[in-house]
Amino acid sequence: MNKMEALITSIQGLSGSLGDLCALHARLRKAEDSLRINSNVQLSILKQLDPSIHSLGYLYILEASTSGPVWKKKATLLIAQFINCCDAGQIRLASEKFVILCKRFKDRVFKDPLRGVGPMLSAVRKLVQVSPKRLTALHPDCLQLCLQAKCYLAGFSILSDDIVEVDEPRDFHLYCYYGGMICIGLKGFQKASELLYNVVTAPMHEVNSIAFEAYKKYILVNLIHSGQFSNSLPKCASSVAQKNLKNWCTPYYEVGNYYNDGKISELEAVVVAYSSDFENDNNLGLVKQAVASLYKRNILRLTQKYLTLSLEDIANMVQLPNAKEAEMHVLQMIQDGQIHALINQKDGMVRFLEDPEQYKTSEMIDVMDSVIQRTIGLSKNLIAMDNSLSCDPLYVGKSQVGRERQRYDFGDDFDNFPHFSM
Template structure:
């Protein structure tokens, strides 16, 4: 290998035009390997002579050699080296780092591991958010950095920060694990924000994604999917037809206690559900789901009050309290008021006689705001339909897909196997 001084000189002199960068890349590939990592401690001072933005490719090779050398990062300055990695991820050139994506991902992973090790996940949020945008070929692409970024947002309880990547429409996935983790962590972030419909979307995707064998991420996602479904809708829907046979056969067996919880919830008796939760609290706690389970218990009051609106036009607060097993009419009044504020029921309370009158939904769907909302939804669905048609056309022309369907059609019925090639999910 050339001397480190000569290598740094090449980096400084060949980081201009695309042709120079391509030549530099070939030189860096020759110098890369165990020999470069063996000099990891000596590389750190040379980083000060390079610019993360102007010399991104060479900087990346040296930085990755240090980060993955196996040495204790405190040997490189500890917190200072962490700052060096963070500054690089923020300032580097997208065009240059995409020439060595594996090395860039290695640096991102080391940064994530380090901030978790020192129990300061918040320090990794801004650098990894920048890294997501740097490594993405388009906003529709899912990268391994997405899951790491969402994990740090969860650990730091910075849920709103996670929305910066969760609000993108994802259509391109390289590795199945990235998709499962993205959906699982994203679902947890929306749970933290109390945005249960969005959480259900992502958890649903994790549960129904194509899989040839069951994985632990899908199992944990299914447990939370059951709980959030009960909180939001009061019931858990059946698996849709496109769910893999593996998931349909095995998920319920690995989440039996949650299935039993769903059954108890469906009976509508608060006291029975409370007893069931108390007797299985240790299991829910070990799954880190006890907080959600308690929300399921609280939601039963709401669900039972909603059932009353389907039967009665007027009802006293005392009768509501007795029907849904609340202790006092005052408790019933507070629950009804909260549901009215949240738009979950339409009702008025007569304070004089303590009577509640239930009404029909007053929304006439003709206000300016509602028309604009409907119009934007139609435009979004139209764009999504065109995108799916394009993906479908590309997939049906894919040689791997045609080979699989042609080979398997003779042995199985068309619906017996997953028709989506793994490279597309």
């Protein structure tokens, strides 16, 4: 019996109990060099293993077989099948190797992303089964693939849990950036704003390309969602961000300032002047949504001043071409719950109404209870994290705290940072 046959026998015999798996893991680590010698042979050997039963050994052999620059097409298919059926408990024993394999798979299917969305979602879920509030190294890769495939709902499915455990700041910032773009694709601008805010306010020694891209979108998303623009960054943003982000985002500041003025024609002129900048950033579509939202924002302002207005008056006041366009905007805002109004089709008059919500229905009580429970859960997590840090000797002395914080600075400039149009 040669070494490879002996290893296969070990994998088949030691894939049951945790004790056996630990012994197998030690043997697989020793055999890593020999596993990388002939990738073609290793792939054929996999036929003797069941990926759902012998997941740990299968993972080691498959990872070794795909470590070189040239793959067989069969290997990509095998990885997808393995991710979908492997045992979560076994792959978590070698989670770093599993992450490496999944990242290779993502890179291989990136030009045909639909092939990879399902397996990558499965990979993330298997890694977080024990702790759904933990961010894995695969979260950002999965979201990036969902963006590339325009599978926004699939990506949103891994954004529902509140992340409180993070190993690598870079993973968290990419998770928030890609997650924000997923939410933009779904018109979930409030959630998008929250995620992009996390990137903009992250600690950093040098401003990086992710922060720049996030801040540009953060400005536009806030205009669309709340109709507000501030010339200053959030106070919790780092001093480096406070000093530098504005200088690199001048076109977006111009859009924000003219948006605040409420004058459509001047805002549109600014958009035309900087259209090449917005297009290069793949943000032109988002800018146009911001411009369109100003019509609605101006109509909303009218509801605070008038009880009734004609559609013709609304069109003139908010600079819409005609009464028909004004009617379409008002109807859409009523449908979206942004305003409460009645339109008299005979005389073209709009009567603005008070919000009918009394906040006493069972549905509203359920919503409020859900928010309260989420807040309580977050509070408990923060208390637990605070207690854990206060007992950590690395955080006792000020000097040690300073050194430890530097690990969380995110100052690398990531070249070839991907831009996605929305």
